[in-house]
Amino acid sequence: MSSTLLQDKKDIEDDKKRAEDAMKEAKDAMNRAEFEMKEARNELKEAEEALKKWKESNPNFSRTNEEFIELKAEKEEKKELYLAAQRIYLSKEETYRSKEETYRELIKRIPNQELEEKIASVIKRTLEESSVSSGKKSRSTSQQDAFRDRVRETCGGRCLLTNQTSWEACHIIPHRDINVNFATWEEEYSNYCFIKTHGIDDVRNGVGLCKRWHALFDFYNFTIRLTDDNKYRVELSKYYKYSDKERADYEGFIIQFTGDEQQWPSAFFLSHHNKNFAYREAERQRTIKAAAEPEDYAKRDSDATIEYHFERLDYRQTDWIKAQSKEHEARQQDTEMVNT
Numbered sequence: 001m002s003s004t005l006l007q008d009k010k011d012i013e014d015d016k017k018r019a020e021d022a023m024k025e026a027k028d029a030m031n032r033a034e035f036e037m038k039e040a041r042n043e044l045k046e047a048e049e050a051l052k053k054w055k056e057s058n059p060n061f062s063r064t065n066e067e068f069i070e071l072k073a074e075k076e077e078k079k080e081l082y083l084a085a086q087r088i089y090l091s092k093e094e095t096y097r098s099k100e101e102t103y104r105e106l107i108k109r110i111p112n113q114e115l116e117e118k119i120a121s122v123i124k125r126t127l128e129e130s131s132v133s134s135g136k137k138s139r140s141t142s143q144q145d146a147f148r149d150r151v152r153e154t155c156g157g158r159c160l161l162t163n164q165t166s167w168e169a170c171h172i173i174p175h176r177d178i179n180v181n182f183a184t185w186e187e188e189y190s191n192y193c194f195i196k197t198h199g200i201d202d203v204r205n206g207v208g209l210c211k212r213w214h215a216l217f218d219f220y221n222f223t224i225r226l227t228d229d230n231k232y233r234v235e236l237s238k239y240y241k242y243s244d245k246e247r248a249d250y251e252g253f254i255i256q257f258t259g260d261e262q263q264w265p266s267a268f269f270l271s272h273h274n275k276n277f278a279y280r281e282a283e284r285q286r287t288i289k290a291a292a293e294p295e296d297y298a299k300r301d302s303d304a305t306i307e308y309h310f311e312r313l314d315y316r317q318t319d320w321i322k323a324q325s326k327e328h329e330a331r332q333q334d335t336e337m338v339n340t
Contacts, residue, residue: 019103026096033089040082047075066241069287074219144169147201153259155208160255161234162210170207170214172269173200192268204266216240223277224255226267232257235277239284 051071055061061068151169159167173189193202207224209217216222221240225233232255236242242250257264 016103019099023096023099023103026092026099030089030092030096033085033092037082037085037089040078040085044075044078044082047071047078051075064288066239069284070240073284073287077219143201147198147203147206150198150201150203150263151206151208154203154206154257154263154265156258158208159210159213160208160257161213161250161253164210167208167210168214170209170217171200172205172207172265172273174218189269192266194263203263205269207265217273220273220277220280222250223274224265224270225274226265226270232265237277237281237284239281239288 051074054067054071058065058068063069148169155167157167158165190196190199192204193199194204195202207217213222217224221237223235225235227233234250234253234255236247236251
């Protein structure tokens with residue numbers, strides 16, 4: 001065999017290896033997206049069932065009822081998350097199919113029939129391996145454990161609010177949002193990490209909270225603000241039904257982090273949670289006002305006033321630049337409403 005043919009064969013083999021790796025990576029990404037889509041769908045079903053049961057047990061409920069508003073908002077939020085996860089999955093699936101087609105085209109360039117059959121089997125093996133490794137979890141256990149270990153250093157292995165020893169590592173900017181807009185994270189957020197290569201699992205993007213307060217944080221029912229004197233102060237939602245004791249204990253509560261101060265939550269990351277919290281609070285206020293004063297919204301679909309307002313804004317903005325723009329627009333609308 002001539003040196004030219006040998007070189008051509010080597011080039012094809014190199015291309016084949018790169019295409020095989022790309023195909024497997026795309027398949028893994030598709031499996032992760034599929035898992036997250038299923039998780040989001042299950043959460044949506046749970047929220048829908050909770051709202052349905054509440055309505056059944058409160059047949060004469062008022063649409064201004066705080067519990068109804070909260071359950072309705074949660075259902076709509078879960079719906080948005082599910083639809084976003086579905087879009088991601090379809091995109092990842094399309095990418096995988098494209099990589100698979102590229103790989104098959106490379107196979108056709110190899111004249112050896114035995115080698116062709118051997119390479120073709122790689123596709124089947126890729127499907128089997130990626131289904132086992134990625135079909136069960138959205139992120140590897142090692143990644144989750146590593147993030148938890150980092151956060152443990154700043155929370156002392158306890159919930160920073162309740163002091164419970166049963167705690168979870170909570171992302172300030174959620175992992176699922178970065179799956180939608182990873183480029184934004186790399187361009188805008190990596191410089192604020194303690195260690196850039198840790199990405200969204202960086203310790204400065206984490207807080208140790210018990211299960212209940214983790215969920216409340218994710219739903220923007222409270223936020224953590226870094227004050228001018230560098231204290232981490234808790235701010236509770238005015239509209240969530242906290243007990244009197246919880247409001248007394250946690251409104252204005254100063255969180256005491258442990259360990260290296262350089263690894264404590266980034267003010268930059270917290271600022272985005274603060275803005276989303278304010279955004280959500282403004283929408284809660286508008287929703288309650290719309291339900292209490294429907295005559296002010298005669299041009300709206302009056303039978304669906306609450307639904308309209310909860311769908312009007314996207315609570316889980318994945319493009320934070322757009323989120324800030326929408327927040328500014330919402331504030332302008334508030335100002336116009338007051339002036340009129």
